[in-house]
Amino acid sequence: MSAIGLHRVLAPAGALPQAAERLDTRSELWPDEVRVRVERLNLDAASFRQLTEQAGGDREAVRATVREIIKDRGKMHNPITGSGGMLVGTVEEVGPESPLGLAKGDRIATLVSLTLTPLVVEDGLARWDGASEQVPCDGYAILFGRSIAAKLPPDLPAPLSLAVMDVCGAPALTARVVSTYAKPTVCVLGAAGKSGSLALAAARRAGAGRVIGVVPIERERAALDSAALAHEVVLADARDPVAVAAAVEQAGGPADVTIVCVDAPGCEGGAILATAAGGTVIFFSMATSFSAAALGAEGLAADLTMLIGNGYVPGHADLALDLLRTEPGVRKLFEERLAT
């Protein structure tokens, strides 16, 4: 038995559960595990987008693919994007040695990726239409000794908590990085989305001097303007490096800290070009290409620190929920998003 779940890895031998091809989904618990009755999956945005594009928008095909991935791998781990998502459920059984502090009946969200969480779907995803990242689901999942889960706060609707917790690493890491600069200019690509709006709010709280939101379409600009989270909101396609750099420049850039929250590939160049020498780029999108970022910065002779957005920062869920509760603009954007 291992706190990180090595005993659940079926193949390849020696892999960590996240990197594994296939996990053991048996429902019997090892002593430090917890079994959760799943009610809802929340697919990673880059993964859902890729699945939808691959299926040419055929929702039934998206549904079938997700079912197959979970069945084949014993976890929801998109083989193309490498990403997963998270889940909400109710604790069904707690192993006698579990250190997670959970009790049977607790309603929780997992804060570790679905890419390492043993998962069995028992209803064939029959209640999901394949059209949304939020997947109603009956089945069970297993948490390890070192997995992280948070009890759902009683004052918020579950879908809202889930949506916030899904991206809670972004505001926490943003705050940490922004606070290392003095009144920095911060630019968020994909600023009207979940991680983007939380990152904007976190950057302001952490002492940013100027916060610039970049969005691709007028509707998002209007929504973000009315949320009043950024000093300036500009329109640009994040995949067009020259357009991004020009828009950020015009809004008071270049940025000292740029945060990439766009769930589409090809945003590395724009983020790099929009950032000043000595600045930091944080990539949160699972569609980020490591080599495009590394070679893109080198090719532009850009002296930047580039961070892989680690989804775990201590206290991340509490920070994100606090932003949701206290920033009406963030809450409005999340609620609009869930309503569509």
Place this chain on the structure above:
Amino acid sequence: MSAIGLHRVLAPAGALPQAAERLDTRSELWPDEVRVRVERLNLDAASFRQLTEQAGGDREAVRATVREIIKDRGKMHNPITGSGGMLVGTVEEVGPESPLGLAKGDRIATLVSLTLTPLVVEDGLARWDGASEQVPCDGYAILFGRSIAAKLPPDLPAPLSLAVMDVCGAPALTARVVSTYAKPTVCVLGAAGKSGSLALAAARRAGAGRVIGVVPIERERAALDSAALAHEVVLADARDPVAVAAAVEQAGGPADVTIVCVDAPGCEGGAILATAAGGTVIFFSMATSFSAAALGAEGLAADLTMLIGNGYVPGHADLALDLLRTEPGVRKLFEERLAT
């Protein structure tokens, strides 16, 4: 005309040269460009490894694939790994507005990736056997206004300078990160290779308290031991996370700073597991998976800073060449490597 070469992008429209599918390789110069007569390409290690594996070791097939990539894309940009390499050559013509300070006849190495350098091969790579990353080659390449190139130092053989400059971002960024900790324990995965040995030497100079080298085979352990660059050299397969963590632990770890210089995929988990909370992992390998790193850390609840190894740090070539000149162990490893 653009200092970053936008005018050379044929497809897709609006892409940066690094991200582009195809570059314009016309030999006529725009006013700020430089044309270089190429004598040698140095393929990125992850790219060469991937090409060799794909060809099942068939050297003629490797040669043909490299020729085709360069012909199709107008640059050496491996579509699978996303990486390129660098080149050595002699300046053939300098545009009247070039800011690079180069003159006709200068022998130089490019310090920007081949993935963004317009390149034409004119000898069909006839002198290359497909068995080495170092590719003798006749042809020409184009440098942009903002490209970076270094004159080859007169006191060192060209292949040696080229090999050092190819990885010179690694020691520079290692030194920068190590110096932000007080006497940190530093672990280098792939420590007997080019970037690995330079990173070891740079870490010691930058104030590391303990330097641990991880290598996969006995021959490399013996070579690295005799180079005397690390306090301890341990054997482990970098793709086996549990083995890496155990080996580093035994050698005095976990590490405060872990540096990944292994050119094979699957090293993210080991690097994360071998690093202490509050530590930093720097990924230099082009075989790094962004999502495996991000989700791996999250899945292990690892509070780490993870850096994308930017190949550009001001002064990087001079620092690396200085290490080669003053650290006999580094020079010995490089010369042994070039001799095989």
